[in-house]
Amino acid sequence: xxxxxxxADVGVPGILHFIYKSRVQIQFTMPALPPNExxxxxxxxxxxxxxxxxxxxxxxxxxFHYMSRRxxxxxxxxxxxxxxxxxEGRVGRGILARGARAIVRWVRAEEARVFVSGGVxx
Amino acid sequence: MVLKEGPLYLVAISSLGExxxxxxMMNDMSDAQLRIQLDxxxxxxxxxxxxxxxxxxxxxxxxxxxxxLLGGTEIFLDALADTMIKNDPGMLxxxxxxxxxxxxxxxxVNNALLNARHxxxxxxxxxxxxxxxxxIRPRRHSLHPPGIPRxxxxxxDMQLLFSMVFNSTxxxxxxxxxxxxxxxxxxxxxxxxxxIWAEDGVAVxxxxxxxxxxxxxxxxxxxxxxxxxxxxIWEKISSSVRRGRYLxxxxxxxxxxxxxx
Numbered sequence: 001x002x003x004x005x006x007x008a009d010v011g012v013p014g015i016l017h018f019i020y021k022s023r024v025q026i027q028f029t030m031p032a033l034p035p036n037e038x039x040x041x042x043x044x045x046x047x048x049x050x051x052x053x054x055x056x057x058x059x060x061x062x063x064f065h066y067m068s069r070r071x072x073x074x075x076x077x078x079x080x081x082x083x084x085x086x087x088e089g090r091v092g093r094g095i096l097a098r099g100a101r102a103i104v105r106w107v108r109a110e111e112a113r114v115f116v117s118g119g120v121x122x
Numbered sequence: 123m124v125l126k127e128g129p130l131y132l133v134a135i136s137s138l139g140e141x142x143x144x145x146x147m148m149n150d151m152s153d154a155q156l157r158i159q160l161d162x163x164x165x166x167x168x169x170x171x172x173x174x175x176x177x178x179x180x181x182x183x184x185x186x187x188x189x190x191l192l193g194g195t196e197i198f199l200d201a202l203a204d205t206m207i208k209n210d211p212g213m214l215x216x217x218x219x220x221x222x223x224x225x226x227x228x229x230x231v232n233n234a235l236l237n238a239r240h241x242x243x244x245x246x247x248x249x250x251x252x253x254x255x256x257x258i259r260p261r262r263h264s265l266h267p268p269g270i271p272r273x274x275x276x277x278x279d280m281q282l283l284f285s286m287v288f289n290s291t292x293x294x295x296x297x298x299x300x301x302x303x304x305x306x307x308x309x310x311x312x313x314x315x316x317x318i319w320a321e322d323g324v325a326v327x328x329x330x331x332x333x334x335x336x337x338x339x340x341x342x343x344x345x346x347x348x349x350x351x352x353x354x355i356w357e358k359i360s361s362s363v364r365r366g367r368y369l370x371x372x373x374x375x376x377x378x379x380x381x382x383x
Contacts, residue, residue, distance in 0.1 A: 021215050026277045027254070028217045032367040044209035051214050052155055082215075112225050118264070119257040120232045122239060 014091070015099045016071070017043050019084045020107045022115055029107065029114040042071060043086055050075045050084055065093040076100050081107075123156040125164065129180030130188075132160040158216060159206050165278045166202050166285075168306040170195045172313060201289035202282070212252070218277050218284070221253035221359075222368050230355045231256040238345035242335040243328055244314065246342070250363045251323045252288040254280075263308075279305040287318060287325050296321045298343075300336045303329075319343055323363045324356075 016039075021028035033040040046066075054061050054075050064075040067090050074096035076083045085100045107114060125132040134156040168176065170192055179186050189196070206213050223231075235246045235258045247257040283303070287293045299318040304310065317328040317339035326346060328339040350356035 019211055019215070021217050026217045027220050028211065028215050029220060029222065030211060030367065041209075044211065047211060048155065048209045048214055055155075110222070113228075114220055114222050116220050116228075116254055116257060119259045120236065121261040122236060122258055 014087050014095070015085050015103065016088050017086045018100075018103050019047060019082075020103060020114075021082045022080065023082065024080045025115050025117065027115050046071055046073060046086060047084055054082070063097075065096060067091065072096060074100050076104075078104065123153060123160065125157065125160040127164050128177055129184070129186075130164065130167070130176070132164055134160050155214070159213070162202060162206070162213060162278060162281070163199060165306045166199055166282055167192070168310055169282050169286075169304045170198075172304045172311055197290050197292065198286045202285050205285060205289050212281060212284070216277060216281065218280050219253045221250050221255045221362070223255065223362075227355060227358060228256055230353060231350065231359075232258065234346045234349040234353075234355070237349060238342045240335070240338040240342050242330045242332045242338045243342060244331055245327075245329040246346075247327050248346070248359070249284060249287065249325045249327060250359055251366075252284050253367075254284075255324075255359060279307045282306075283316070283327065287320060287327065288323075293318050293320050293325065294323070298340060300339070302333070305329075317343065322360050324359055 016034060017031065019028055019030045034043060050064065050066065050073055053064050054077055061075075062077045066073040066075075069090060071086055071088060072091040073084065073086045074093065076085075076097075081104070083100050083104055085096055085103055087096060087099065123134040123136070125134075136156055167188070171179075179188065192199075202213075212219055231248055235248070235256055239246060239258065243258075244263070245257065245259050248255040283305075293299055297319070299316075301316055301318070302313040303316045304313050308314070313333075315330050315333050315335065317326075317330070317336065319326050326343045328342055330339060347356065350359075
């Protein structure tokens with residue numbers, strides 16, 4: 001079974017966690033949360049705030065970079081997908097963008113494994 | 123935030139002010155999220171009652187106490203609210219999480235469901251710890267039925283079902299369950315019936331439009347389990363549930379020579 005695949009194989013150094021949502025399939029994929037419970041909670045709370053930013057009715061933000069002492073993040077609203085990438089510490093937009101692109105490449109390569117294409121019909 | 127749906131007012135009060143929001147965004151940017159959460163709760167209520175009985179209850183008495191009809195299903199509302207408070211990504215995104223599987227493995231699960239299918243079956247699925255393993259459906263019914271515009275990009279029906287099965291302890295005991303269920307986006311006015319059996323975090327969920335289909339659904343589940351046990355796939359799925367989601371290796375930036383500013 002492939003569930004133990006390590007993301008380091010994909011070449012996204014430094015990414016703490018990510019979520020890739022296919023807006024087409026209305027499905028998402030993400031790896032295991034950080035083992036530290038406090039960090040995991042912070043990561044989930046950050047996703048909530050990031051989601052609010054890109055889905056605000058007042059703006060149409062496509063790329064959003066967030067930086068703080070503990071966590072930095074990039075949200076990328078692409079064609080047919082939303083990609084959220086989180087790292088530890090203060091990390092610049094360029095590095096995060098590289099990480100996000102690597103994540104998107106990885107998901108595209110693994111697409112058949114991480115998404116169910118509309119279900120099997122009878 | 124107040125949402126009015128027919129006779130119901132749904133109220134969400136958030137105590138997460140600017141000081142607690144990590145991103146320090148304007149408060150009204152989270153209105154959309156509160157709205158989505160209320161949508162889910164409303165859908166959960168509909169899931170138990172259907173729109174018809176909801177309207178009927180309030181048509182004669184404007185101050186009707188809905189708790190009479192909701193019966194023992196408040197645990198599902200509680201479970202739903204709980205996952206939202208914990209910032210569950212599935213709820214946040216309104217999307218289903220899919221179990222990562224080799225194509226050949228998923229195909230074997232698909233085939234087991236197809237082979238076991240009874241004509242009473244509407245949707246058949248296997249879900250492991252809230253992550254979709256496989257789903258089969260009739261050609262004419264989409265996996266996410268088109269809904270009103272604001273829910274066009276969410277998968278509320280399946281979310282509610284998964285939340286009920288995995289966020290409460292009612293179903294995780296190896297017993298069989300047969301219950302009426304309204305899938306609001308599929309058809310808000312009528313009930314479907316769900317056969318649910320779960321063991322060790324893996325659930326077989328079979329949905330039928332026929333309330334008398336329990337024995338046929340049970341037989342279908344037996345066939346699925348039989349085939350997946352014989353070809354070793356059930357054990358593979360169970361052990362992957364035990365291992366959890368795929369891992370992320372945390373390495374430092376120094377490897378790539380990048381600078382942290």
